[in-house]
Amino acid sequence: MAKIRILTFMLLFALSAQAQLDTDADFKRQVYDRAYTGGINFHSRGYGLNGRYLKFLDGYNAAGLEIDLVKLRHPKETISSEDIFNNYRGFVKGRINSFYSVRVGYIHEHTLFDKTDQGSVSISSIFSGGLSLGLLKPIYLSVDEFGPDGEYYTSIIRYTGETNPANINGEANFLTGIEETKLKPGVYLKGGISFDYQLLDDKITSVEAGVIYDYFFTEVPIFFEEDRDINWSGFFQLYITVNFGYKLN
Template structure:
């Protein structure tokens, strides 16, 4: 009886070996389907502590875990002291930024590296990377225009509205009571002024796309912009040369 049990046990073990080998073969086959793509590109939406905008990334694999990256951003930049307020004497007035000289937009372009910390083990896994970039930053200022209430030379009982570029030295614009609301947004784009600078960025990204050839990623980090000449945003507050912002970016793209 014991000899029969031993025979059955040996036979069972011998039958299990091919099954285990087959499972290992399947695992290898599954691993072999994880193709190493050489190129990738993605675009996304960026939210940072002083505005929002759009981003673009282009990557080239240097090794299986390291990539060279092209980084391009176009984002808005707001002053921390700016806020909207209406004219308290006109209920139908529109809120405006009192004391704001310029709207500011940043165009960044640079190169960097991306290093994989934890690769994606399965299709439903998450790949964790850290990224760093550096390059040129260009601030573009667009002057602010306001609808200003001025005296009517033909009728002293009524005031008229004039659209003027905001000037803190203009007597008609030195009081909130004289501002009816913001002027046309697109007015002033022919008066853009550049302020060149540099930037650096460090981030952690999480790539969680369900398909190998597609990119769905969340990136979060800090970006520092420096301008030799302070960018004029507000009239009654100090304008800075250095801007530090935390950001979150959602990216979608593909690999090939």
């Protein structure tokens, strides 16, 4: 009889604990209606910012809108030791355009492992896709020149990449040539895993990692084309993002 009482007590305790866990989790999942997050993104082609609005569909799923603003670099977009030695401001040989993308898409988040108590970590899968609007801005350089009478002056010229000007100071002000920016429409897909380790239940602090693929409908000429294969339309990236946000009823 003593063993039966002990087993019965242990069974009731386990059921009570499980019921409490389910009640806490169910209550937590039912409380929040929507979430807002913003974050800093670092990827294998550059960096950027992102923002999201999510609507909770049920205890494990949320969907909504995301917006990213990112810089996309070409693999050849590196500054040589010679450039550093000469103190060229941002100048990269052969790079004739800077390229950015504004992504606007649908996002779905699925909770794989929910938090069981304060201080634990939730793990979610992230999938999104939509429009990727490329912004191709021409590069202008600041160069030192001498006039016919030997006077010294600084001029701003558009860089074509065919030849490297002498006496380069570096890239001109970012706004120079911004009115010549061309649009490069495209699409993107993103998939990742998010780890939320925020202690407070109504706040979000997460680290997310995954892959992104941007495809633009026409070639993106970032570099001067000595070789027809140097520029292309697709950009594959590995990324990591730190997100901060909050949940509301």
